[in-house]
Every structure is written in structure tokens, then in C-alpha cells.
Amino acid sequence: MADNQNQVKCRQCGGTLMFAPGTTSLQCEFCGAMNEIDKSNWDYAGMATKHNFLADISDLPETETEVVHSVKCNCCGAQTTFSSNVHSANCDFCGSPITVGGDASSKRIKPQGVIPFKVTQEEGRNKFASWIKGLWFAPGDLVNKASMESGLTGMYIPYWLYYVDTVTRYTGKRGEYYYTEKQVKQADGTMKTEKEQHTRWHPTSGTVYKNFKDLIISGSNTLGSEGDNLKKKFKFEGMVPYNEQILSGYKSETYSVDLKEAYKEAQDIMEREIKDAIKEEIGGDKQEIESKQTTENNIEYKHILAPLWISAFRxxxxxxxxxxxxxxxxxxxxxxxxxxxxxxxxxxxxxxxxLLILLLK
Ligand SMILES: [Zn+2]
Ligand SMILES: [Zn+2]
Structure with a gap:
């Protein structure tokens, strides 16, 4: 990708275009003209290509990879692609000054899907302004500093979506409660009958099938746990096939957690869900899993980009x-x-x- 990867020119005046959130058009920053995007492959359902997980990046066809030029922040490690109409001297993720010294270029898996922006920059700015004004105990000069130092940057964040069919054989025990009665001496010397709970265990075993779909894992660690909360909200029905025009006027972060690394996180999530499913199948009042063995089949993935307005300030x-x-x-x-x-x-x-204590005395 070249420096101006995310740009095309206005049909009316040749000005720079930016994807207009909530639309299917690019808007000219100079004359305001709307330039409709070629929507011949806008329908995501029509391009349901998922990649086989086991294929290595070198096995992928040339059309599915791209060479990405990115700048890396030495402070937080974020790697972003730069486009010539979006400049910033500070890192968009942590606000530290960035010195652009020789860009790093690398071969990457090309995104297959993009969730386009729906929230406009103006809506974003209003939300930012009311958030910062509404902060309790915020330093008085924060409002000025935060808005002066950083605007709100439109950023596409990398994610991996995984699709896996799992089969798990397990052995365990099902616990069922039963009750006995016992006599308890009361404080006043009388006896009272009380119920006592016990568990009777039955050995059990079985097989649990679980199909995972759209399991979303971050392609970078830069957003931390705050990013985790936001990513859970994305709605995949809004996704469209990857199209560089949709990125016009925005930056994008390059993935730094690769496919196989992110998959380990996906496996942790799957394991938790499989455990819950086993417990549900065992039933009874209490469950114990003694052994389990999971086979993962048909592992597929998609690399996608999802939109975020971000403001980092120091x-x-x-x-x-x-x-x-x-x-x-x-x-x-x-x-x-x-x-x-x-x-x-x-x-x-x-x-x-x-004062109250003094008054009450
Ligand atoms: Zn124009
Ligand atoms: Zn940074």
C-alpha cells in the first residue's frame, strides 16, 4: 500500500475524500460533494470467504496479503498506517510524541471485512466534550489541554474472528443432594429437628459438541481492557467486504498480535464455554469434571477492521x-x-x- 492508500479524489473538484459515517459515500473535504462508493460487492453475505486457519501466510494467494507500511510508537507499541491527509505528531493511542524514522514494512494478511463508521466525527466530538466536562474531580485545565492536544482520530482497529467446531469427550460426576434429619439442642434446652444436606455422587461421561462463530479477539494489545469492553459491542451484521475506499480519511492500526497468538486467547474462551456446556449436560445439583479432551475441527478465521474514535492525551x-x-x-x-x-x-x-458534632453537643 502506498502512503495515500486510503484516498481517492473528488469527482467534482479533485479534493480529498473521506468516508461519510452512516452512508455509503465518500464526502469531499473541500466542496462537500458526495461520491458514491462502488457497491457491487457491498453485501457481506455474498463474500463469505473464510480462511483456513492452518494455512500459513506464505500459503495465502498474493491477493489475500498486502505489504503494510506502518509507524510504531516506542511508548505503547501501537503500529499504525499513515495516510498523507491524516497527520499527527503524537501517538493516537497514548499521546506520546512520535518520531517517524524509516517506516517498517511487512507482509500482512489482508482484511476481509470492515465494519464502517456510523458515528460521525461531530457526534464523537460532542460525546467527548460532554464526557470531559462531566468528570467529577477532574483538574480544571483538563478540558483545554485535552481538546487542544488531541483531536478525535478515526481509527480502524484490527480483530480476528474465529469459527471452530469442537467435540469434547468428558468424564465426571453428577452430584445430587439428599437430606437427613438431626436433632439440635436449642439455647433454652428444647430439641429441634433440622435438615442436613448431603451430596450423592454418580459417575458420568459423555460428548459435548459446540460450534463457535464470530469469536472476536483483538489483533493488538494497545487498547487493553477498555478495548475489550468496546469490542464486545460490535455488530457483525453491519460488516461489509474490505474495500479501501471505506478507509478514506481514517487511520488504521496494523495487527501486532498474529493469527496463531490470538487463537490461544480464543481457545481460553472456548474452554470456558465448553466447561459450562459439560456442566449443564451433567446436570444434577453439583458437577465435577474429571477429564476432558477437545478436538477442534474446521478452524477458520477472518481478519476484520472495526471503527473507533479515539483521543489520547497526556x-x-x-x-x-x-x-x-x-x-x-x-x-x-x-x-x-x-x-x-x-x-x-x-x-x-x-x-x-x-460542625454537626459541635452543634449536637
Ligand atoms: Zn470536491
Ligand atoms: Zn503510543
Whole structure:
């Protein structure tokens, strides 16, 4: 991909185009003209190609891979692709200054699907402004600093979706409660009959079949647990086949957690769900799994990009981040606290309590 990978020119004036959220058009930044995207393959259902997991990147056809030029932040490790109409001197994920020294280019698996932006930048900015204004105990100069230092950047984040059919054979025990009665001496010396609970165990074994679909795993670690909350909200029905035009005017992060590494995380999630399924099948009041062996079949995956509005800012030497799911509008953010404001608040509570005590005396 070239530097201007994510751009095409306006049909009316030759200006730079940006994908208009919620539409199927690119809007010109100069004359405002809407340029309709070629939608001949807009329908995702029509392109349900999933890759076989076992195929290595070198086994994939040339059309399914791309050479990506990206800049890496030395502070948080985020790797983003740069396009000539979207500049930033600071890292979009942590707010640290970025020095662009020789770009790193690497061969990557090409995304197959994209969830386009639905939330516009203006809607995003309004949400950011009201979030930051609404923060309790925020330092007074935060509003200015945060909005001055960083705008809101539209960023496509890499994810892996996995599809796996699993068969698990297990052995275990089903526990069923039964009750006996016993006599208990009361404080006043009388006797009372009480029920006592016991568990009777029955050995059991069986096979559980579970098919996993659209199991979403992050393709990078830059967003941490906040990113995990936002990713759960994505709706895959809104996905369209990968199309560079949809990326026009936005940045994209390159995956740094590769296919096989991310799969380990998927396996952990599957294992938890399989355990739950076994317990449900065992039934009874209590369950114990003694052994289980899972076979994974038909492992397939898709590499997709999903939209996020992100603002990273540094405040007194620390990084903070505000994010909006670009499809659903859900927010997530980390924020600084003003020690002075909290101290004043605590001091005033102490003062009120002291005053009350004095008045009540
Ligand atoms: Zn134009
Ligand atoms: Zn960074």
C-alpha cells in the first residue's frame, strides 16, 4: 500500500475524500460533494470467504496479503498506517510524541471485512466534550489541554474472528443432594429437628459438541481492557467486504498480535464455554469434571477492521485515553483526577461533620 492508500479524489473538484459515517459515500473535504462508493460487492453475505486457519501466510494467494507500511510508537507499541491527509505528531493511542524514522514494512494478511463508521466525527466530538466536562474531580485545565492536544482520530482497529467446531469427550460426576434429619439442642434446652444436606455422587461421561462463530479477539494489545469492553459491542451484521475506499480519511492500526497468538486467547474462551456446556449436560445439583479432551475441527478465521474514535492525551506525564465505538457510539475512557479537588472535597466533608458534632453537643 502506498502512503495515500486510503484516498481517492473528488469527482467534482479533485479534493480529498473521506468516508461519510452512516452512508455509503465518500464526502469531499473541500466542496462537500458526495461520491458514491462502488457497491457491487457491498453485501457481506455474498463474500463469505473464510480462511483456513492452518494455512500459513506464505500459503495465502498474493491477493489475500498486502505489504503494510506502518509507524510504531516506542511508548505503547501501537503500529499504525499513515495516510498523507491524516497527520499527527503524537501517538493516537497514548499521546506520546512520535518520531517517524524509516517506516517498517511487512507482509500482512489482508482484511476481509470492515465494519464502517456510523458515528460521525461531530457526534464523537460532542460525546467527548460532554464526557470531559462531566468528570467529577477532574483538574480544571483538563478540558483545554485535552481538546487542544488531541483531536478525535478515526481509527480502524484490527480483530480476528474465529469459527471452530469442537467435540469434547468428558468424564465426571453428577452430584445430587439428599437430606437427613438431626436433632439440635436449642439455647433454652428444647430439641429441634433440622435438615442436613448431603451430596450423592454418580459417575458420568459423555460428548459435548459446540460450534463457535464470530469469536472476536483483538489483533493488538494497545487498547487493553477498555478495548475489550468496546469490542464486545460490535455488530457483525453491519460488516461489509474490505474495500479501501471505506478507509478514506481514517487511520488504521496494523495487527501486532498474529493469527496463531490470538487463537490461544480464543481457545481460553472456548474452554470456558465448553466447561459450562459439560456442566449443564451433567446436570444434577453439583458437577465435577474429571477429564476432558477437545478436538477442534474446521478452524477458520477472518481478519476484520472495526471503527473507533479515539483521543489520547497526556496530563502531567501520564497517558489517558477516550474512545467511542464508531459503530454503536458506546464510550470508554480513562481520566485524571485532581488531587487538590479531592482534598478540598474531603476537607469540606470533615468540616461539616465536625460542625454537626459541635452543634449536637
Ligand atoms: Zn470536491
Ligand atoms: Zn503510543
Amino acid at each position: 496530563y502531567e506525564g501520564k497517558s489517558y485515553r477516550f474512545m467511542i465505538n464508531g459503530q454503536t457510539g458506546d464510550l470508554s475512557g480513562s481520566r485524571p483526577y485532581s488531587k487538590a479537588k479531592i482534598a478540598i472535597f474531603i476537607a469540606s466533608i470533615v468540616a461539616v461533620i465536625t
